[in-house]
Amino acid sequence: DVVMTQSPLSQPVTLGQPASISCRSSQGLVSSDGSTYLSWLQQRPGQSPRRLIYEVSNRDFGVPDRFSGSGSGTDFTLKISRVEAEDIGVYYCMQTARWPNTFGQGTRLEIK
Amino acid sequence: VELVESGGGLVQPGGSLRLSCVASGFTFSTSWMNWVRQGPGEGLVWVSGISPDGSRIGYADSVEGRFTISRDNAKRTLSLQMNSLRVEDTGLYYCTRGSIFGGRGTLVTVSS
Numbered sequence: 256d257v258v259m260t261q262s263p264l265s266q267p268v269t270l271g272q273p274a275s276i277s278c279r280s281s282q283g284l285v286s287s288d289g290s291t292y293l294s295w296l297q298q299r300p301g302q303s304p305r306r307l308i309y310e311v312s313n314r315d316f317g318v319p320d321r322f323s324g325s326g327s328g329t330d331f332t333l334k335i336s337r338v339e340a341e342d343i344g345v346y347y348c349m350q351t352a353r354w355p356n357t358f359g360q361g362t363r364l365e366i367k
Numbered sequence: 368v369e370l371v372e373s374g375g376g377l378v379q380p381g382g383s384l385r386l387s388c389v390a391s392g393f394t395f396s397t398s399w400m401n402w403v404r405q406g407p408g409e410g411l412v413w414v415s416g417i418s419p420d421g422s423r424i425g426y427a428d429s430v431e432g433r434f435t436i437s438r439d440n441a442k443r444t445l446s447l448q449m450n451s452l453r454v455e456d457t458g459l460y461y462c463t464r465g466s467i468f469g470g471r472g473t474l475v476t477v478s479s
Contacts, residue, residue: 294466303461354413355413356466359410
């Protein structure tokens, strides 16, 4: 199975300041079609997960441009340029390149 | 993407449940679909997945031989038959289109 390792697992942030979350996969995530199937999900308290980023760096419709994804190979990063109060929650990376699909442990973004 | 999960409930260990997910807002018949579980206070775990035509099916090791995934493209419905349920199967079950979560999930509680 592809193991997804996130860091940090908890990130205290100051509103208006940037934040960054790292995700490392135990294997490359390039599929046979040439795409890299790494997504980032946000789960606000009491809500279902919501996808923010797909295929490493593509923002989903309606996702603010303060969110950005980058990376290649086995190292990926989610960045928030200026954290807002509505960004508080848990963030997961997820790979759908191969079965079983796997998730990172989650990173809790909280106000400092 | 809208996904409406149903069928959860309270069941004793060894019992059975059948989960359903009705999809709308996208072309169901060409989409890879999954079931994902989130235990109480825990992260996300992939449970099972199925290809668009149903010819490819995968299960997490923990549910192999006990759960059966299926789909009806004409009815835009994804199902999960859960047999021989265990306490550790407890959680909120989400139906997903790849890495997209479009529903609120359905709660499965296995307890005596």
